[in-house]
Structures are given as structure tokens and as C-alpha cells.
Amino acid sequence: MKAMVLYANAGNGHRRAAEALAAVCEQDPRFSDVRLIDALEYTNKVFQELYANLYIETVKKAPALWKYIFNDTDQPWVKEKGRMLMHRMQSLPLVKEIRKYQPDLCFSTHFMPSDIISTMIRKHGLATDLNVVVTDYYVHASWLESYISRIYVAKEESREQLRVLKYPPKRIEVLGIPIDPKFETLGDPAPFFQKHNVDPGLPLILLSAGAFGVMSGEDMAHMLSGIRQPCNLAIICGNNKKLKAAIEKYIGENPAENINYHVLGFTTEMHEWMAMASLFIGKPGGLSTAECLACGLPMLIWNPIPGQEVFNSVYLLENGAAFSPDNITTLPYRIDELLKNPEKLERMRANARALGRPSAARDIVNNAVEHMNEGIILIPRT
Numbered sequence: 015m016k017a018m019v020l021y022a023n024a025g026n027g028h029r030r031a032a033e034a035l036a037a038v039c040e041q042d043p044r045f046s047d048v049r050l051i052d053a054l055e056y057t058n059k060v061f062q063e064l065y066a067n068l069y070i071e072t073v074k075k076a077p078a079l080w081k082y083i084f085n086d087t088d089q090p091w092v093k094e095k096g097r098m099l100m101h102r103m104q105s106l107p108l109v110k111e112i113r114k115y116q117p118d119l120c121f122s123t124h125f126m127p128s129d130i131i132s133t134m135i136r137k138h139g140l141a142t143d144l145n146v147v148v149t150d151y152y153v154h155a156s157w158l159e160s161y162i163s164r165i166y167v168a169k170e171e172s173r174e175q176l177r178v179l180k181y182p183p184k185r186i187e188v189l190g191i192p193i194d195p196k197f198e199t200l201g202d203p204a205p206f207f208q209k210h211n212v213d214p215g216l217p218l219i220l221l222s223a224g225a226f227g228v229m230s231g232e233d234m235a236h237m238l239s240g241i242r243q244p245c246n247l248a249i250i251c252g253n254n255k256k257l258k259a260a261i262e263k264y265i266g267e268n269p270a271e272n273i274n275y276h277v278l279g280f281t282t283e284m285h286e287w288m289a290m291a292s293l294f295i296g297k298p299g300g301l302s303t304a305e306c307l308a309c310g311l312p313m314l315i316w317n318p319i320p321g322q323e324v325f326n327s328v329y330l331l332e333n334g335a336a337f338s339p340d341n342i343t344t345l346p347y348r349i350d351e352l353l354k355n356p357e358k359l360e361r362m363r364a365n366a367r368a369l370g371r372p373s374a375a376r377d378i379v380n381n382a383v384e385h386m387n388e389g390i391i392l393i394p395r396t
């Protein structure tokens with residue numbers, strides 16, 4: 015049995031979800047071969063740059079415009095023609111690759127490859143199962159396809175949303191957002207504290223620096239120095255070397271007796287830092303949210319992207335797994351108030367843990383294989 019896992023590299027979440035599914039498939043002896051495909055790599059370079067970067071630049075520099083686009087296109091079966099035409103015009107190389115490979119199962123973590131495969135099933139009778147895997151805690155209209163096998167969503171309300179849209183309930187699975195299988199087996203975090211030289215006697219606050227946008231490293235470090243409770247503070251800077259250097263410079267010149275700093279660049283060990291952490295500060299992207307919940311890690315939400323991240327935020331806030339300060343100036347105060355209240359922190363950890371689905375990727379793959387013989391269905395448009 016052959017599996018093809020497809021995504022479009024427009025935002026890291028779609029890629030990371032696809033990588034998680036591919037990793038599970040590669041460990042599964044039922045699959046003889048597994049292909050991980052970035053659909054954008056099969057388009058021309060100009061389209062690749064526009065498709066991938068336009069979204070990122072829009073949410074950074076014109077969030078109000080992105081909010082309008084998100085809401086305007088969130089009309090089931092109404093605004094799909096332009097999107098699908100754009101995808102079909104760029105799809106010929108990918109169509110050829112899919113025909114050549116002849117996958118038994120397809121998993122799609124982005125609507126671009128979903129559009130292409132659904133069209134191939136309708137027009138060309140492609141013999142495969144199309145499993146659409148939604149990567150946020152809301153199902154935007156872009157995820158809707160006419161021809162599918164199953165659709166995987168992250169919460170029960172999404173099942174009801176799709177049921178109202180005439181999706182057969184038996185073809186909607188609430189199994190979570192697929193995350194790296196490493197989150198399934200984290201276990202006791204004690205070895206991670208020793209490995210990363212983190213004091214296990216103090217709470218660890220894990221901060222994703224990218225959530226603070228254009229804020230300078232000096233301003234960010236100055237703001238964080240307002241935390242008064244004793245803690246470990248790990249700041250993840252990713253590939254932004256300038257930001258990392260600026261934060262390290264400020265910390266070196268302004269040491270804080272109550273904070274043990276750990277300033278990191280890009281890391282492949284985020285799961286270990288999450289396992290150690292007591293609080294995550296950052297944007298509520300679908301994958302970051304799913305990873306935090308899998309670790310029972312409460313979130314301090316900052317600066318969510320209009321649209322999908324607002325829906326993710328609402329889900330977390332409603333379920334007591336997150337909080338959000340009114341203003342960046344009160345962020346240290348809100349952290350201190352939580353650290354001074356370990357009972358509240360533990361309740362939030364329990365709430366997050368109850369929502370977590372660390373085995374989502376494995377559960378989705380197993381479910382798709384179990385239902386392989388049920389075939390493709392046509393979703394009526396209402």
C-alpha cells in the first residue's frame with residue numbers, strides 16, 4: 015500500500031502536520047512506500063514565491079487586509095471557483111506525479127493539494143482515498159471539497175459545522191491536529207532539565223520571540239525583565255540571529271537575580287522544552303496550540319493572526335487552557351500573578367492536558383486505513 019502526504023508550504027503548520035503524518039506512515043509496515051509532497055514545488059517559481067510569501071507578508075504588514083480576505087472567502091461553496099481555477103492552472107506537474115505514483119491513500123494538510131486531488135477524482139476517476147486534515151481549530155470554507163473519503167477535524171463543534179453543510183457524520187472524524195510522534199513518548203521531563211541545564215526547582219516559561227513581531231530584541235528583553243517571580247525563562251529566536259544577539263546583549267548588561275535565562279536560536283528539540291515548561295507565550299497557530307495541549311502546557315496568547323488564530327484563541331480561552339493580557343505592558347504582571355497561584359496554574363495544565371491529542375497523527379493514519387474500502391463520496395452543495 016502506497017501513501018502520499020501532501021501540503022503547500024505556505025506557513026509552517028501545514029508542513030509540520032504533513033511531516034507528522036508521513037513519519038507515522040513510514041513507521042507503519044502496512045505501507046510499502048510513502049511520499050511527502052510540497053505541492054508548491056510542482057508549480058513555477060513565480061507562483062511559489064507569490065503563494066508562500068504573500069500570505070506571510072499580508073499577516074505581518076496588513077493584518078486588517080488578511081482579516082477581510084479570511085472573512086470574505088469564508089462562504090461555503092461560494093468563493094471557491096477563483097481559488098480552484100488558480101490551483102488547476104498550476105497543477106499539471108503535480109497531476110502527472112500523482113498519476114505516476116498511483117497512491118492508495120492521500121492525506122492533504124492544505125486545501126491546494128486537496129483541490130487538485132478532488133478535481134482529479136471527479137474529472138479523471140483517480141482511484142485513491144482523499145483524506146483532508148484540517149490544521150486549525152476552525153474549518154474555513156477553503157477546506158471544503160466535493161469529492162473526499164474523510165475529513166479530520168480538531169474539535170466537536172467542527173463536526174457539527176460540517177454536518178450542517180451535509181457532510182455525512184460517519185465521514186467526519188474528530189481526532190485532533192497531527193503533531194510530531196515525539197510528543198507521544200515524552201514521559202518524565204527530568205532528563206531534559208539535566209540535558210539543557212535548566213533548574214527543575216523553578217517554573218520554566220517558554221517564549222516564542224516571533225510572536226512579538228517587529229519588537230526589537232532590546233525592547234523585548236526589557237519588557238520580560240519586568241517579571242518579578244523566580245523562574246527559568248527560555249526565549250526561542252528561531253533563525254533570527256540579530257534578535258538573539260540583541261537579547262543576549264541586553265541580558266548580559268542587565269542581569270536579573272530572579273530569572274535564569276536560556277536564549278536559543280533554531281532548535282529541533284522544541285518538544286523537550288515544551289515538556290519542561292509551565293507556561294508558553296506565543297501565537298496560537300494550529301500546530302503550536304496542538305503541541306502545547308499535548309504537553310498539558312497552558313498558553314499566554316499574544317498577537318493572534320486575525321482569522322484562524324482568533325478561532326484557536328477562543329477555543330483555548332473557553333476551555334481554561336490559556337489567558338491573554340490586555341496590553342504588552344501588563345504581560346509581566348499577568349505572568350507573575352499566575353506563578354504566584356500554583357493551584358490556578360495546575361488547573362490550567364489539567365485543562366490543557368484534557369484537550370491534548372498527542373497521538374493525533376497515528377490515530378488519523380489508523381482511521382484512514384481502517385476505512386479504506388468505504389470509497390469516495392460526493393458532498394452536496396447547499
